[in-house]
Amino acid sequence: MQFTECRNNGLLSRMLSKYILIFLSVSDKLLLWCRHIMSHAYKGEGRWNMHYELYIDLLFLENFMMDSLLLLVLNRVLKCKSNWQRIFLGGGLGSGMMCLGIVVGIPGVFQLIFFHGIVSSCMLITGLRIRTKAQFIKAYILLYLCAVFMGGMMTAFRPYLRYISLFYGTAVGTAFLFVKCWKLLRKISGKEQVRCEVTLYWNERKMSVMALMDTGNLLCDPVSGDPVSILDHEFYEKFREQQQKEGSVLRDTEPKMRYIPYQSISGTGVIKIFRIEKMCVSMDGEKWIEKPLIGISEGTISEKQEYQLILNHDYLNI
Structure with missing residues (x-):
């Protein structure tokens, strides 16, 4: 009988603890709701007025970290292949402008x-x-999608995090999860395209472009057998015009063009190609290709x- 009574007392204490935790959780939410109501009140007879103290340095640091993480x-x-300096500069600018507005x-x-x-x-x-x-509009929409995703996840985990370091650690983990979910959605939808930054070098000139790694581009030079990128x-004509305005284009430095045949879904034809000195592909590090062939699209x-x-x-x- 004594053993049964102790067991019942233990069960009762666990149930009481559970209900106390539920009560504290509900009361915490009620307190936040009451604070929200009181914050919108104004001075007057029988009214409450709530006062907030805002530390601008802490606000700047917090928003700087979150803005940089979003970028x-x-x-x-x-x-986008942006470096760390530009990302932190953008985060600092966004946080500074927000503090200035406040x-x-x-x-x-x-x-x-x-x-x-x-x-x-x-x-x-x-x-x-x-x-x-188009890239700006896409980035603007994704900025708020990512912010809503991270905000929702951090709000869900906030009651279980007693230390601010764990809170920001959750933010980093949520950002990593967003990237993984985005890649998974792109892969499921069949729209995953590998893009990277490529730098072309020839005759002491340099051209940086965004490139698409396409499995359908099988064009090769029939003479040398080397692959041809398009x-x-x-873009090539605009680059030449800019070089001419700067006075850096001479006749003897122009690439030597020749024609090769090609076949595509739309039909057959010929395309101009030329060989450059080297090409740097920036994807998971820098990968160099010596003397590649470049074709000019129609x-x-x-x-x-x-x-x-x-x-x-x-x-x-590669």
Whole structure:
């Protein structure tokens, strides 16, 4: 009988502990709700007025870390190839502008425009190497998708984290999870395309482009058998015009062009190719290719100008 009574007492104590935890959790949520109500109250007869103290240095550091983390995620997802200095500069600019807006006290709808329009745009343009309008719109949408995803996950885990270091550790883990989920969705939808930055070198000149690694580009030179990568015609002409304005293009430094036949879904034809000195492919490190062949496309290879070069299939496993 004594053993049964002790066991019942233990069960009762566990049940009481459980209900106490539930009560504390509910009371905590009620307290937050009451604070929210009181924060919107104003001075008057029989009314409450709540006062907040804001430490601008802590606010700046917190937003700097979160903005930089968001830019790191977008840089990985969009493959912008931005360096750490630019990412942290963008995070610092976004956090600084937000603190400035709070100190100045921008009213009403102008606050919404300033924080979500001007600050976000300046942060993206500064922190990421965005070159086109379409890429900016995509980055802007993904910025808020990632922020909502991270905010929801961190809010869910916040009651279980007693130390602020664990809170920010959860933010880093959530950012990593967002990148993995994005890649998985892209793979499931069949839209995963490997893009990277490529730098072309010839005759003491350098051209940096965004490249698409395409399994369908099997073009090879019939004479040497070397693979041929396709460069956008309009981008190449704009580069030449810029070089001419700077006075760096001479007749004897122009690449020697020749024609080779090609076959595609749309039909057959000939394409101009030339050989350059070297090519650097920046993907999981720098990979150098000596004396590759480059072909000039007849038209635009990307309607949205998301890439300017189509790498040959043979370069996928370099």
